[in-house]
Amino acid sequence: MKTILVVDDEFGIADTLSSILEDEGYRVITAINGEQGLARMAEVTPDLVIVDYMMPIKNGSEMLREMRKIPALSAIPVVMMSAVSEAVVKKECEFTAFLRKPFNLDAVLGVIVRLIGGPSSAPSA
Amino acid sequence: MTDAANEMEPLERVPSGIPGLDAILFGGFLKSGVYIIQGTPGSGKTILGNQICFNHVSGGGRALYVTLLAESHARMMLNLQPMRFFSLAPIPGSLYYVSAFQLLEEQGLSGLLDVVRREVRSHKATVLVLDGLVAAEEVARSPREFKKFIHELQVLASVVNCTMFLLTNGSNNAHPEHTMVDGLLELTDRTLALRSVRELHVRKLRGSACLRGAHTFRITEDGIELHPRIEALLANPSTQDECEPKRTTTGSTRLDEMFCGGLPCGTTTMLMGPSGTGKTTLGLHFLAASTRKEPGLLFGFYETPDRLLVNAQSLGLDLTERVRQGDVEMLWQPGTDDLLDALGGRLLDAVRRRGVKRLFVDGLRGFQMATIYPERLIHFFTALANELRVLGVTTLYTAETSQILGTDVHAPLLGISSIVENLVVLRFVELRTQIYRLLSIMKARYTDYDSSIREFHISRNGIDLADSFESAEALLMGVARPEDLAIFPPRKGTPHSRSDRRK
Numbered sequence: 174m175k176t177i178l179v180v181d182d183e184f185g186i187a188d189t190l191s192s193i194l195e196d197e198g199y200r201v202i203t204a205i206n207g208e209q210g211l212a213r214m215a216e217v218t219p220d221l222v223i224v225d226y227m228m229p230i231k232n233g234s235e236m237l238r239e240m241r242k243i244p245a246l247s248a249i250p251v252v253m254m255s256a257v258s259e260a261v262v263k264k265e266c267e268f269t270a271f272l273r274k275p276f277n278l279d280a281v282l283g284v285i286v287r288l289i290g291g292p293s294s295a296p297s298a
Numbered sequence: 299m300t301d302a303a304n305e306m307e308p309l310e311r312v313p314s315g316i317p318g319l320d321a322i323l324f325g326g327f328l329k330s331g332v333y334i335i336q337g338t339p340g341s342g343k344t345i346l347g348n349q350i351c352f353n354h355v356s357g358g359g360r361a362l363y364v365t366l367l368a369e370s371h372a373r374m375m376l377n378l379q380p381m382r383f384f385s386l387a388p389i390p391g392s393l394y395y396v397s398a399f400q401l402l403e404e405q406g407l408s409g410l411l412d413v414v415r416r417e418v419r420s421h422k423a424t425v426l427v428l429d430g431l432v433a434a435e436e437v438a439r440s441p442r443e444f445k446k447f448i449h450e451l452q453v454l455a456s457v458v459n460c461t462m463f464l465l466t467n468g469s470n471n472a473h474p475e476h477t478m479v480d481g482l483l484e485l486t487d488r489t490l491a492l493r494s495v496r497e498l499h500v501r502k503l504r505g506s507a508c509l510r511g512a513h514t515f516r517i518t519e520d521g522i523e524l525h526p527r528i529e530a531l532l533a534n535p536s537t538q539d540e541c542e543p544k545r546t547t548t549g550s551t552r553l554d555e556m557f558c559g560g561l562p563c564g565t566t567t568m569l570m571g572p573s574g575t576g577k578t579t580l581g582l583h584f585l586a587a588s589t590r591k592e593p594g595l596l597f598g599f600y601e602t603p604d605r606l607l608v609n610a611q612s613l614g615l616d617l618t619e620r621v622r623q624g625d626v627e628m629l630w631q632p633g634t635d636d637l638l639d640a641l642g643g644r645l646l647d648a649v650r651r652r653g654v655k656r657l658f659v660d661g662l663r664g665f666q667m668a669t670i671y672p673e674r675l676i677h678f679f680t681a682l683a684n685e686l687r688v689l690g691v692t693t694l695y696t697a698e699t700s701q702i703l704g705t706d707v708h709a710p711l712l713g714i715s716s717i718v719e720n721l722v723v724l725r726f727v728e729l730r731t732q733i734y735r736l737l738s739i740m741k742a743r744y745t746d747y748d749s750s751i752r753e754f755h756i757s758r759n760g761i762d763l764a765d766s767f768e769s770a771e772a773l774l775m776g777v778a779r780p781e782d783l784a785i786f787p788p789r790k791g792t793p794h795s796r797s798d799r800r801k
Contacts, residue, residue: 183370184399205400227371227389229364229396229413256372257389274372 175292176200177285178219180210180236181254182228190223193278194285198292207231211239214246221289223272223281226255226262234266250288309505312425312461315353315383316346318524318643321531322500322509328480330459331504332452334431336468337485342496342517343465344374345381346485347427349521350463352383354425355392362423363395364414366402366430371395381521394421399433406437407447414451418460426455431466431475441474448478480504486512493635495670498524514637514670525639529674532681535688539564546592546656546692549583552763556739556748561720563655564687565744568662568714570697571724575735576756577696579613580724581658582606583760584694585626586615594626594656597645599664603628613760627652631664638669642682654691661696662711676713683717702726719743727773736770737763 177199181187191201202217204210208231210224222240226233233253240246250269255262259271270284313326320326327333337343351361365371374395378384389395396417402410418426428434438444448464455462464479476482482502488495497512509531515524545560554560561567569577578601588594596606603621606628610617620626629648631641641664649657669675686693695718697711715721721741727734738751750767751774764770 182400183365183397184367184403186370187400205404227395229398229401229417256375256395257386261386261390275370275376 174198174200175221175289176202176217176219177289178202178204178210178213178217178222178224180204180207180222180228180233181225182206183225186225190281193281197282199285200292207233207236207239210236214240214243218245219249221250221252221285223252223254223285226253226257226265234262237266237268252284252288312354312359313357314350315357316349316522316524318513318515318526319498319522321526322498322513322524323503324507324509327461328505329461330455331480332448332455332462332464332478333481333483334464334466334475334479335483335485336466338487339467341485341487342515342522343485344368344429345378345517346522347429347463347465348374348378349381349383351393351425351427352385352388355388359424360392360422361394361425361427362417362421363393363427363429364417365395365397366399366410366428366433368430371397380519382519383521394423399430402433402437407434407443410434410437411447411450411454415454415458418454418458423460426460426462427465428462429465431464432468435466435473435475445474445478448475452478452480476502490670493670495637514639516637516640523640525637525643527674528639528642529677529681532685535684537688539688540690542690547584547587548580549585549587550580550761550763552752552765553580553737553761556750556752556763557720557742558746558748561692562744563692564690565719566683566686566693566695566717567720567722568695568697568718569722569724570699572699572702572726574702575724575726576754576761577698577724578606578609578660579756579761580722581660581694581696582610582613582615582617584656585658586610586617586620588620588625588656590623590625592655593624593652594620594658595645595648595652595654596626596628596658596660597631597648598628598658598660599631599667600660601630602632603630612758613756614758615760627654634667636668638665638674638678641665641668642678645682646685649686649689649691657686657691657693659693659695661698662714663698666711675711676717679711679714679717715741729773729776734773736773 177194179187179190179201182205187203191203194201202213204213206228224233224236237251252270252272253262253268254272254274256274269288272280272284310329311326312329313320335343335346351363354361398410398413401413434447435444451462481504484499484501486497496515498515499512500508500510509526511527511530513524513526515522542563544563546563547554547560569580571577585594585596607618617626621628627648666675722737723740724735724737727736735754736751737754739747739749751770752764752767753769753773754761754763
């Protein structure tokens with residue numbers, strides 16, 4: 174079963190995305206900021222990371238930069254989410270895909286399937 | 299230590315960027331203060347918080363917006379998008395949005411304080427908005443713990459030079475945190491009869507004077523549009539009364555003669571009378587005398603500027619040219635749901651912008667309809683008259699009286715005649731199936747005046763005022779025969795015309 178890490182400080186977004194993706198058959202772990210996200214990844218290596226850009230303590234781009242320094246995490250695809258435009262966020266970091274908030278379910282699932290396939294496409298590491 | 303070294307630095311201001319609010323706060327909030335903005339859901343707190351942030355960053359500051367239990371940031375931005383102050387440009391560079399609710403849930407008030415401290419410092423924020431303070435209060439194990447949290451925020455604000463705004467639902471009932479903070483602003487949204495009115499009250503403000511009481515505001519495409527109560531804003535006129543002994547023409551030579559040389563400059567004159575007597579016509583005469591040195595302004599509620607210009611043309615008054623030259627501006631207030639202080643503010647802005655010296659307000663009823671609290675009107679007009687006087691503006695108001703025919707004259711607003719310096723009454727008189735118009739000066743401060751009643755009529759040459767009282771006297775005594783009215787003979791073809799009598 175594929176594992177997705179969802180990192181978002183906003184109450185409800187991480188929980189809601191988690192519930193929806195679990196309904197789709199994915200395993201989901203969540204975190205509320207970049208620091209927590211890295212701590213979660215030290216316990217479980219996800220197949221995909223969906224992360225919010227603007228967060229307290231460690232934001233999305235800071236978390237992504239640290240991921241790239243860790244060999245076990247450097248190749249994991251990262252979907253960046255934000256209410257601001259992709260062009261603005263791209264100035265700060267390189268990500269695999271972008272979701273503009275507020276997003277709808279089709280957009281989220283479309284990106285996930287494109288990057289890692291369905292929930293049972295291949296076993297997680 | 300010298301006296302200078304002993305003195306404390308004066309507190310700097312952080313303007314909100316909202317003109318009416320900064321006027322109420324005498325320049326803005328005090329830097330590094332902690333302020334609560336409270337109000338029921340929908341009262342405008344989030345818009346106010348965001349507007350302060352956007353104005354702050356557009357002035358070079360940096361802001362942090364922290365939400366607790368509130369709408370998602372994306373939703374908030376979508377809702378703010380129609381507002382002119384909103385722009386994505388400063389986000390996230392100088393305006394950063396984070397949510398701290400999860401942290402609050404997991405780590406309590408200490409976790410919240412920790413993240414606020416870290417984020418304010420990392421983003422070098424000089425303004426912080428914490429939206430949803432009630433969520434923090436609910437997590438506090440006691441009122442004391444919550445007060446301690448507020449105190450720690452105040453210490454942080456002072457140390458890192460960050461002005462903080464805590465948004466919360468709430469009523470005016472005393473809350474423990476109210477005693478801690480540097481200021482408390484309350485937003486209300488009430489329905490009175492059929493009208494809804496939004497008001498802002500400054501309930502507390504340490505270290506600064508402010509305009510107390512309720513101030514109305516609207517939420518528009520410009521965000522919060524606040525209109526300080528005119529009588530509070532102008533409790534003292536903005537400048538010295540120069541008191542120049544000059545005269546201003548009314549636009550009618552004979553009326554000027556009745557005032558022994560025209561209206562004293564800076565005075566307010568009320569033209570009172572029933573509908574159709576010629577009040578607006580007299581006002582148009584007054585405006586038509588505007589020049590580059592004495593710019594004029596029409597502030598009207600009834601007829602559109604285009605209609606008035608056509609009307610003026612039909613009276614032989616070339617107002618169109620005056621408007622084209624920029625000597626006259628016409629501001630029409632068509633709204634039937636306007637705010638009294640918005641009207642006052644708009645009028646004064648227009649007066650100041652062009653250095654207006656001749657103001658014609660058509661009519662008083664427009665202001666009466668805009669007020670939620672009728673008992674304010676006398677104070678409002680007093681403040682307005684005082685300010686217009688010191689600005690050297692000679693003002694004409696029209697005021698409609700209810701009685702169309704007859705000798706009784708009732709003031710449209712109790713007490714108004716004591717505010718205006720000059721009072722001119724226009725009325726209809728009926729005699730032998732004809733209606734005639736009469737004018738009299740009932741009162742004139744600072745000048746002698748001719749107290750006689752004069753007949754006048756309105757024609758293609760405008761207002762023509764009799765040069766003596768005789769025709770009016772005859773009309774009022776009921777003894778005038780139409781052919782006796784040498785100045786204003788009856789129209790040909792009427793039963794009493796001379797030509798008919800000769801037949």
